[in-house]
Amino acid sequence: xIGMERNYSIDTIKCFAIFSVVILHTVTGGYLGFLVTTLSxxxxxxxxxxxxxxxxxxxxxxxxxxxxxxxxxxKISKIYLKWFLFYFLxxxxxxxxxxxxxxxxxxxxxxxxxxxLSLLNVFYYGDATSGYQLWFLPSLIISIILVYFSHKxxxxxxxxxxxxxxxxxxxxxxxxxxxIDLNINTRDPLFFGLFYxxxxxxxxxxxxxxxxxxxxxxxxxFLVVIFALLQVMERYILTKVYSGQYGDYFxxxxxxxxxxxxFVVNNTQLGKYSFFVKIGRNSLGIYVIHIAFIKxxxxxxxxxxxxxxxxxxxxxxxxxxxxxxxxxxxxLLQKSKLKLLNKINQLQSFSVKHLKL
Numbered sequence: 209x210i211g212m213e214r215n216y217s218i219d220t221i222k223c224f225a226i227f228s229v230v231i232l233h234t235v236t237g238g239y240l241g242f243l244v245t246t247l248s249x250x251x252x253x254x255x256x257x258x259x260x261x262x263x264x265x266x267x268x269x270x271x272x273x274x275x276x277x278x279x280x281x282x283k284i285s286k287i288y289l290k291w292f293l294f295y296f297l298x299x300x301x302x303x304x305x306x307x308x309x310x311x312x313x314x315x316x317x318x319x320x321x322x323x324x325l326s327l328l329n330v331f332y333y334g335d336a337t338s339g340y341q342l343w344f345l346p347s348l349i350i351s352i353i354l355v356y357f358s359h360k361x362x363x364x365x366x367x368x369x370x371x372x373x374x375x376x377x378x379x380x381x382x383x384x385x386x387x388i389d390l391n392i393n394t395r396d397p398l399f400f401g402l403f404y405x406x407x408x409x410x411x412x413x414x415x416x417x418x419x420x421x422x423x424x425x426x427x428x429x430f431l432v433v434i435f436a437l438l439q440v441m442e443r444y445i446l447t448k449v450y451s452g453q454y455g456d457y458f459x460x461x462x463x464x465x466x467x468x469x470x471f472v473v474n475n476t477q478l479g480k481y482s483f484f485v486k487i488g489r490n491s492l493g494i495y496v497i498h499i500a501f502i503k504x505x506x507x508x509x510x511x512x513x514x515x516x517x518x519x520x521x522x523x524x525x526x527x528x529x530x531x532x533x534x535x536x537x538x539x540l541l542q543k544s545k546l547k548l549l550n551k552i553n554q555l556q557s558f559s560v561k562h563l564k565l
Contacts (some may be wrong), residue, residue: 217472218258219488220479226491228312230462230498231519232529233341241520246440252344253457253490254466256401256442257408259348260355264412267359277356281349288345290497292330295339298500309511332394338503341495347401354402355409368410371403375462383455384448395456404465411469428471435464493538494531501530501537534563 228248235241262557263280300318307314329336331495332350358367378399381390394400402413412419439460446452479485487494509516517523 212239213476213556215472215473215476216480216557217486218262219485220482221468222258222488222491223479224482225254225517226494227527229341229495230242230527230531230534231524233499233502234530235520235523235539237517237523241523242444244520244524245438247436247462248441248462249439249443249457249461250436250468251418252400253404253461255344255495256348256404257411257469260351260408260410261288261407261412261473263352263355264359264409268412268415270330273360274354278353284349285346287343287492288334289350289495290338292334292337295337295342295500296505300371302503306507306511327453333393339499341499344401344495347397348405350397351401351405355405358406359409359413364406364410364413368403368406371398371406372462373456374399375403376459379459381458382457383443383452386446386450386452401458403462406485407466410475411473415473418470424474425531428467430462431467432471435460435467439464459519484528486536489503490535490542492540493542494534497535497538498530500535505530509543526546 215396223490228251232245232251235245263277266276266280267273300320303314303317303321307317325336330523331346334340334346355364358364368450377390380395381392381394381399385391442460443455443457446455447457479488517526
């Protein structure tokens with residue numbers, strides 16, 4: 209496969225997106241909390257779009273497209289299964305430790321927990337453990353499989369339109385449920401992940417269509433700000449005025465995501481030499497591990513009966529703390545893994561030399 213030019217803007221935006229994900233999982237209270245969590249809702253759609261775009265770029269330049277798809281799915285599947293097992297064991301460990309401190313039996317809670325592990329929750333919704341953020345990975349796997357085969361049989365436009373229709377229908381399982389309540393979880397592959405993965409893939413397939421001769425970065429950023437504010441207004445009206453559900457995505461999210469990615473593909477060198485790029489490249493690691501720190505710290509605070517999160521500002525500080533330790537710990541994990549692999553390789557080389565002798 210021919211080398212692919214790196215888009216540093218994607219890595220830069222990933223840095224802010226992954227911090228936004230941590231915000232979504234830690235900040236809850238007040239009008240400030242409402243504002244920052246609503247503005248942070250660009251993050252997951254952006255991750256889906258970036259994944260679809262990068263897969264499209266790899267497939268476009270690949271001689272063996274199916275092998276590229278298979279390698280991509282294999283990589284994501286391994287990450288998901290490893291971290292699913294991690295959170296499964298973490299949950300059981302915390303249950304045992306918590307009930308030990310409270311001098312009670314963890315067995316009833318453990319039985320209830322294991323019964324929740326259905327095939328649908330594990331392999332489709334991906335939220336069977338406390339690592340509920342892992343839902344993104346099976347959603348991405350299902351989405352890219354559908355996107356790939358649609359591309360293979362020249363149905364990319366058809367699936368983009370179809371996924372848009374599903375995404376709009378999915379709104380009725382979100383904050384628009386006060387109009388028509390679907391009464392199903394639409395934060396899933398078909399109603400959520402598929403459309404944004406398709407849209408990112410479409411940006412790759414129609415690359416020349418979206419690359420402008422003269423940069424219009426300021427215009428795209430202006431439109432991003434406008435639709436971000438519209439998203440705040442939309443969510444406020446739906447949840448505060450009409451008492452709609454929490455909502456993971458909205459109508460304005462579509463336009464916000466579109467113009468943000470239009471900015472990204474037209475400004476590929478943004479943040480090239482910055483620390484943001486380095487963090488963005490490790491965004492998946494932060495994504496999979498940050499809930500573990502939240503779970504452990506929140507459980508510890510619950511045991512000692514201390515509440516330090518009195519307002520949205522303290523929650524934002526907490527979010528930054530979780531973000532920082534997640535990044536540092538994941539980097540340490542990767543370096544330790546690399547050292548271990550190097551030692552194993554050295555031992556293997558040493559053994560081979562002695563066998564030859």
